[in-house]
Structures are given as C-alpha cells and as structure tokens.
Amino acid sequence: MQFFNEPIEFTSQPGLGAPVWRGRAADGGELKDFAAAVHLAGGRLAALWGSDERQTTGGFRLHCVFGINAGHACVSLELPAEDPVYPDLAGRFPAAHRMERAAYDMLGIRQVGGPGGSDHRPWLRHGGWPADWFPLRHDSGEPADFSNEPTDYDFVKLGGEGAHEIPVGPIHAGIIEPGHFRFSVVGEKVLRLEQRLGYQHKGVERRLAGADFSTGAKLIGRISGDSTCAYAWAYAAAVEAACGVVPSPRALMLRALMLERERVANHLGDLGALGNDAAFAFGLTQFLRLKEDWLRLNAELFGHRFMMDRIVPGGVTHDLAPPALARIVEQCELYAREVKELRAIYDNHAGLQDRFMTLGPIDADLARELSLTGMAARATGILLDGRVYRQDYTPPPPYATLGVRPVTDERGDVAARVAVRFDEIFESLRLLRGMAVGMPAGEIMTAITPVAGGVGLGVIEGWRGEVLVGVQFDAAGKLARVHPHDPSWQCWPALEHAVMQDIVPDFPLINKSFNLSYSGADL
C-alpha cells in the first residue's frame, strides 16, 4: 500500500503490536518527498538511525520512522559504502537535527543539503574516541589507544550589552543525570538555552550488536531506568514481530498493568518534585510517601520495585494470583481518594499556582513542529496517545479493549503538565482496576525462536511519551542492530524553547515539568 500518493510501497508489520508499515525509498529524493508529504499531513518524525549492512548489501542503511495518523511508517534508504550521505530531514522536521548528528557519530553516515548542513558538531562523541572511528561499523574493532581529552563545543554565542553566559553542568546541583546547559542571559532573563548532551553515552547500541535476544532484553531494560517497563515492552514487541510470535492475552494484560503502574509511580514522584521546586515541601513529602508504598507493592507482587526484567520477549516472568489482583484494586481505590485530596490542595494553593501558571509555555504549533509526543505534547492540547483511539488508528491490545480516555490540556505551561499528570494518574488507576478485575486466563509465556534476518519495530506509550525500539536479527539469529528511541530526543529542544520567556530561577521548575531522560537519549 501507499501513503499520501507517494511512490514508496509499504507492507504492514504482522502481529499484535502497534500498527507499523515498512517501505523502502528508491533514492534520497523519494525519502525527501515522503517526508514532505508526512509533514504536510501533520505527521512527525518519530526516530532516525542507521545500520551497517555492508556484509549483506554492500552499503549502509538509513531508517526513518514517521508518525502518521494511522500509526508508524518506517522508511529505509540504502546508502553506498564509499559516500554514505542522505538528504537532510531537519529542514522539514527540526527533531531530526540531533538524531542526524548522532547517526554520524555512531556510523559515519552524513546528511547533506539541509539548513543544518553546516552544523557538523559531534553530538554523542565528546572526545573519548577518534573522530574517524565509528563504533557501529562492524569492522571498527576497538579504537586505537586514545586519551580522553575534553573537547571544546561551539555553543551559539549571543552578543550585545549586558548579555552573558551561565554554564551549568554536566554535574548538576541535585540528584539528577548529567548534561550541560548553556544559558545566555540578560540580568535574570533567559535569552537562549543551548543543551549539550551525550554525557550518559554508554555505547548501548554497540553492546546490543551480536547479543542474543535475552541478553538484549536486560540491556534494553536499562536504557532509562524510570521507563524500564516501556522499553522492555517495546523491545519485546519488536522481537515478537520479527519472530512471528504472538503473546497470550494474559501476558499482554500483565504488561499493560506494569506499564500503568510505572506511569503512576513516575507521575507521583514528579508531582511531589514539582511542588518541592516551588518551595512546597508538603507536596514532596506526601507524594513520595505514596510513591514509596506504590513501589513496595511492586516489590511484593513482582519481586522488583521498578519491575525491571519482568517483561521479556514472549510474555512476562511473573503471574499475579487473584489475591494479588485484589491488592491492586484496593490500592488503586485508596490512591484515587488520596490523590484527589492532594490535587485539591495543589489547585487551591495560590502560591503554588502562581509559580505553575504561564511558566515555561509551549503551544501546540511548536509541539507539532518539534514532533513532540507524550505527556508534554498532550499538555499543549494535542491528542496523541498510542493507547487511545483516534480517527484511522486502533490502539494495540490490550488497550484496544480497555477504552483509555484521552487526557489533554491546552495551556502548554507547567500548570498544564501538572494537570495532565494528575488526570493521567486518575485514568491509570481506573484502568488498573479494570485490568485487575478483567484479567484474562491463560499462559504468560510463549516460546520464541529467533528468525534469521527478522526485523521488527515496537512502539509503546510510556509515561514520558512514545518509546520505540527497532530490532534486526542477523543470519545466525543474534541481534544485528537494535535502536532504542526515547521521547526525550524530541522533548529536549522543546525545553530550550520553553525557558526562553522566563528567568533563570524558574528553570529547575520548568525542567522538572518535562522531567526528561538523559540516559534514554544519550544511549
């Protein structure tokens, strides 16, 4: 089939996962035209990565995943081994910019012809390995003995009277992941923020290459610890699609149960931290208490506070007996009451609302331009949630039958991101009760045999946004290439925009309202 009357021919990915179509662009022009058509139709760029196919096709391959109304369209483009270049997509989708720079650092494939065409600053490579050594090339071996010298980074400079810079990081003041923020300010006012990330780069993609799929599951569960269930499920869905395996209804429902518990845990923690960053310590104490009890029940039911390694390709590792399901229902009922009470306190606290309202705004137009997904996008009024029906889109099971009610807020500010979190907690608590009561019977594991050359793409609506994992098996049934994609890739640039109206002391609150993953995007 075709989309938008473009010549690229697509085939639907088999299986039960989120709707995905795969197609190949004959040349760069076709890819560019397709990107333009997606853009015109209000679509977005979901992910971009490269793979080394020189052993099979003799060249490299570019993979672009576009979010369209019906689901996800994955377009690949073959690149010659000698001069692996492709047309820039950042001119159409600014979100592509950092992904293109990362693809060069990892594989040595380069975009040409975009407005960002002159920006060849490395993104993930800071100076720890040589510039002409690419970790994801299968013949790269180990880098020659190389001293790790900090490199200079060419931040965009602002001039003018009174303008100066505030460098922050990579080590931040709180208990938080490392990254560098360069503020250009006049007095207190932020004129510009430029992020430099990559400090968490652990070479995960290279670790995944050549691993068997169960080892891959362990690595994927640690791309971003706060989203371990979302990653594990997206990876499992990709492996299952590649191997033609369909997990049981009970396994799928247990996965959704874990994903919603992960969503609630993170939202509880964020709501507490947001109160704290506005000097409302009461909020932190109350919400962290709720979060701790929530995590303790996770540990009791699943043997792990964050449910790491519980979702695996083929199913899940832990089953829940009726008494355990009853505990979940009971806890959800209690939390619905307690969170409602706390919400009333937040909503009626003038000082808190004064800090939240109008702070760090982004509007729906900007969110669309930046290909934003998830909670931050919904806080601008965009109804985009992989668990929710929309025209021409059916969510994958078990969400197709759960009837998830979409949550949006048009304001786009910190207050909106707080409100969306509250509403999503209530909705998840409602869903969790429904899942516990309506848990289908059956097995929780289906055996998987890797299929040589199999490919799959998994998409899961995590608490932060859309988590994608692309999987490719080699001829021996090992993982040839796995690319995990975090929604933070798209959200980080939105943060740069959100702070521009505000003053430096408001940055922590705005930053927290997004609560983005460094590790998830640095890989």
Add this chain to the structure above:
Amino acid sequence: MIPLLKRILKTGIVTEPVPAGDARRDVERLQVEVLAILGRALTIREVDAGSCNGCELEIHALNNPYYNLEGRGIKFVASPRHADMLLVTGPVTKNMENALKIAYDCTPDPKLVVAVGDCGCGCGEVGALFGPNYATCGAVENVIPVDVRISGCPPTPLALMQGILQAIKPR
C-alpha cells in the same frame, strides 16, 4: 490551608518504628547508628557518572518520609566542596570521566567514595553487561579510589543506607 493541615495530621509521622519484621524497623535502627557514629551531619554529593537513572530513583527515595535521611542530618549537597562523601553511580562514561575526576579532586580530604549499583561496582550480570568499552570506563574504581560498594540493580533504599553506614563506620 485547613485541608493541608488536616492532611498532615492524618498522615502523621510515617518515619516511626513499626512492628518487627518490617523493613521500616531496620531503617530506624540504621538511622540511630549513623548519628551515634558520626555525631554530626554527614554531607553527600551524588554524582551520576553514567547510570540509567534507576539508581537515582532509589537515592531520591532516601529522602522520602519513610527513610527520612535528610531529617536525620544526612544531607545531599550541591557541591563536592561541601561534601564528606561522593555517592557515585555508573558505569563511568568516557564523557563523564573528566568531570568525575574533577569532582573527586574538589572534595576536601578526608573523603569517602561510595560506588552505587551493579554498574558502578562492576559486579553481577548487569555490571558485566555494562563493562568497559569504547564509551565507558566501567566501574567507578577504574577512575577514582572507592571505599565502599553498594551492589544491586538498583540497590534498594535500605541497601543504600546500610552502605552509607558501612562507609562511615570507624575502621
């Protein structure tokens, strides 16, 4: 204001000891020991040198009212210059190697370094999966001297408290 005060009264002090067998009781005992040994505040600078943020979630939990670390005079501080102890998660990435060394040099002597998590300690299955490669140096001890290791993926808040206590116990 009234609902807020009501909520506080209704919640009470959750840090208090509870019947035997519950993890919370062990926490209470640990907190008393920390104060008995140190007799003053212990200041900790947390450095994430490459974690997946799982360890950070549990380090955050130390400040929830159940574990109430800060309430007992064990403080997380914003600068290594104010710190007695570095609590480091890993695996240490190449991109954080220099920053970690600088933070270590900035911490006044005598200083303690506690490596946190299987990646930071280089132990267990996960520690092996995240061993040294082109982008990481592996365990924290490969970059700066380490006094105590707290394993786990991630270590529980209780394990973190035990590790911190072990580090400050007179040897």
